[in-house]
Amino acid sequence: MRLKTPLALSLALLLGTASAVTEAAPRRSPSTSARKSKKKKPAAEQSAPAPESSTPASEEPPPQAADAPVAPVATRNLAPAPAAPAETAPAVSPAPPTWTDGVAVLALPSSPNATPAAARVETGLRDALGARAEVTLVDLGALFPPPPAASLGEGDALFDEGKGLYDNLDPEAAAKKFTEAVAFYERYPAEVKPERLARVYVFLGASRLLNGDTAGAQEAFTRAQLTAPALQPESELFGQDVHEAFNAAKVALSRQPRGTLSIDSVPSGAQVVMKGERLGTTPLKDVELAPGSHPVVLTLPGHVPFGVFQPVAPSQRGELRPTLEPMPGLAEVRSLAAAVSASRSLSSDTLPPGVAEIGEKLGARYVVLARVEQDRKGRTQAVLYAWDVQLKNRLRGVKLDPEDSREREKAVSEVHDFLTGKHVPGRALPIALPEMVKQPWFWATVGGVAVATTAGILLASQPQKPLGVRLGNFGSGW
Secondary structure (H helix, E strand, O other), X not given: OOOOOHHHHHHHHHXXXXXXXXXXXXXXXXXXXXXXXXXXXXXXXXXXXXXHOOOOHHHOOOHHHHHOOOHHHHHHHHOOOXXXXXXXXXXXXXXXXXXOOOEEEEEEEOOHHHHHHHHHHHHHHHXXXXXXXXXXXXXXXXXXXXXXXXXXXXXXXXXXHXXXXXXXXXXXXXXXXXXXXXXXXXXXXXXXXXXXXXXXXXXXXHHHXXXXXXXXHHHHHHHHHHHOOOOOOOOOOOOHHHHHHHHHHHHHHHOOOOEEEEEOOXXXXXXXXXXXXXXXXXXXXXXXXXXXXXXXXXXXXOEOOEEEEEEEOOXXXXXXXXXXXXXXXXXXXXXXXXXXXXXXXXXXXXOOOOHHHHHXXXXXXXXXXXXXXXXXXXXXXXXXEEEEXXXXXXXXXXXXXXXXXXXXXXXXXXXXXXXXXXXXXXXXXXXXXXXXXXXXXXXXXXXXXXXXXXXXXXXXXXXXXXXXXXXXXXXXXO
8 A cells, every 4th residue: 555645645634625615614604504505405406326336327116116115215215204394383483584795784873863864874874885796785665664554444334424515505514525525634644545535625625615605615625725636526416516626725725825844764765755745855945835734755665655645834834844753673673773873783793682683683784884073073983893694794984974975985885895895805815724734844835826726715714714715795785
């Protein structure tokens, strides 16, 4: 038997180490193990090696051999019972969120007076990163959908009763039912459609007009136009007197001085819908409106929709700035983020407690957190932190000045490079390398390609260590 030379022994040891690490490394990433399990799923591929060892592929047992004593063994190897997984499926616990390369962006105030500034920083940072290539933000609207809309059946029933009374020439009783329907619908400004409510106002105005209440009819017709300007009385249902009174109210409304309304929200970035039309996202400044009560609805992913009938006075400037209520799941995530922001381990090399849980609840691989401060003069400063939950990499201490466009761009670019793998801060090599790699003879006797490959494998095998390089296909996720 020939003895192996030291060089051959070293290469054998190298190949054995690389082989063992290659088998162990995929277990570190949920996404990698998921892909590996998918490849092993077909039953035929799993059972193929067993029959090959006893029966040549060209001499496959015929189907009629099932009654032979050895046939049941071959049948179990080749085709495991397919019904077993279906029977046990209901008993399996709910699957965890699907891991993606999604990015979660959160901003937390360092003090209560910085809360509005933190909301603005979060919106701006989310928009800036979301506009960059290769960055996919988590969909908070899909993760935390709004609650089911309230039922408007009671209001619909009141309207139907009022319409029946109006058709039977009882305008006084009809006006009462229409008034009750209006009161019910106005309790649900986020759910009721403007056209539906405006139609009730038209019937209310027509009923009051038949009762001789001209002023009350004009008030109802005016509110119908403020709610849904495009709506007109139906010609087949109303006479000429109703159309004339409706148009007179419209002319009177157009002659009144208009007011303005500034709309914002906490957090900002909410979609603003007024009279069924989208106006943009908060903050909106000085929206010019006719005097009266206007239906305004604000929606933000992960938050409960907000609706209100906002009054606007002639020649006056009004403001609307509600605090949007987060859905329970998002509120829990924010509580975790607040604890991380206040933790002493925020700037540590290891993953701070709570970050992994945030990533799990959002199904996000990356968590970006901004800690926002505001001084006595109202100037806002933020420090950005980012973590790769799967690889335990981290980016820390990136300063962001929201008022300086150059500093904003620089900070966003640095975070973007981290998220896409173009920059991963940390040491060039992990500390705990195997002893043989530290020996000069190891590097002298191994070819250049093998060195690069082996170094990459060793880097991937180091647990809980910041990596100086990122392995894999940059920017496309793993």
